[in-house]
Amino acid sequence: MAADLWTALFIAILTAFTGYEVISRVPSLLHTPLMSGSNFIHGIVLVGGIVALGFATTDLERIVGFLAVVMGAMNVTGGYVVTERILAMFDRSKKGGPKP
């Protein structure tokens, strides 16, 4: 296996633990924004789509790469807007509601 694959594996293992630690204390109130926020974060796939299409050489590669970019862009913008809208409501309900 090439050296950069080993590096990526090290990174992946450390990231898995980071992800677990960062998330493990999220209250159930925020489960939707957590899910939708992580949905937005895997929108980084758009970057991969740009690289794939950017280095595509045949027409078939271009078509498939183009699909990757379109879907990746939908993932990232849609994921962001949905998360932002949900969190905006939590903001408002904090200000609007009377404290018990």
Next chain:
Amino acid sequence: MTSPLHDVVDAVYVVAILVFILGLRAMSSPTTARQGIVTAGIAMLIAVVVTFLSPGLSNFAWIALGVAIGGLAGFGWARVVKMTAMPQMVAVFNGMGGGAAAAIAGVELLGSLRGATADLSVAGAVIGSISISGSVIAFLKLQGWMPSKAIVLPARQVVNFAVLVVAVGFGVGAVGWLRPEYLAPFFGLLVLYGVLLTLPIGGADMPVVISLFNALTGIAVGLDGFALVSGPLGDAGYAMVIAGVLVGAAGSLLTVLMARAMNRSVGNVFFGAFGATEDAGAAVTGSLKPIDATDAATLMAYANEVVIAPGYGMAVAQAQQKVKELSDLLAAKGVTVKFAIHPVAGRMPGHMNVLLAEAGISYDKLFDRDEINAELPSVDVVLVIGANDVVNPAARRKGSPLEGMPILDVDRAKTVIVIKRGQGKGFAGIENELFYGDNCRMLYGDAQAAVGQLVTALKQS
């Protein structure tokens, strides 16, 4: 990593990853969450822009067009959709991510079947394809364009497994024998597998399903990242590995939490046909005792404390605004109002919280199961709105299909009023013993209409 421009691109990726982790971390508190997502959004925008500007790329017009089409579609759709449609929106945007991951793997495989990372691309393609087709089925079910009940085909375990094995066989064959013509059946069968996997899953299991497909897309993106690290612009690959694995870990944790809230394993949700077993031995004694809205309103108006337990029925009827009105009226009469939220009530993790927040109900009135169960025995009135299995005391009995599922102990309150459309059973297909209890009264009707009647009655009293 030769030109200074490469260093700039890499530095931006490093900062973006740092901000993603901090952004996810900010999700642990409602006061910081919004700032977290905004910061993560800016980091993402910069990462995308520098990737576009990085050296060696071609096909710029195609890239720009693709980003414009996808970006506008995603932005527009997510802006206009109603809050009640959030579960299916999350499903569809997640599916797009899975599809993008599968397509990237496709480009990699078309370009270099001989490459050292071709097997990683195959793995990314497998998971990404299952994620997009499964998410689309979940979307169709949640949107109501397809029956949300479990569709169980004969011998499905065998058929599904065979489809998956043949699909992976085509993928391995494409790489092993350098046969690009195998790629079409490979992707086609994987998409079919995602459909077959999701069809038998009913609506009430959707919180587990959506959350699992989210984790799967993360893993697919991470695998694509692995495949890209040794290519040109390898550092985009590292960024994808980190973001993908981060989501994979967070999503898996959430999936397990959701499954545990139903006392089932993730495998059971996907491979066990739930609702198919009938609980023959459970004879329910007692009768259903109806109540009209005026009496119910009077009971609540003279209570010290009212706990409202919402379920999917509230979401379907879009009754959350009426519920807010009801809670305000009761509060004005000096009644303490609290909300009891079961983790899997609704169709996605945290669904009830989002709907109540939309209606403007302060989140410090929302209590999760463990918090509220301790005080339920001393509560005067519990109002159950369109929830069924999550309040079914049969879960405490051995041999029930719901056995062991942690529930809201609303049957222990002094009085329970249940708003329900009819006398049908819950998703699990078993009678709810709560409804037959001496302390329980049934208020029949659509959740919005019934709560509306309660509001009218309260205003008149």
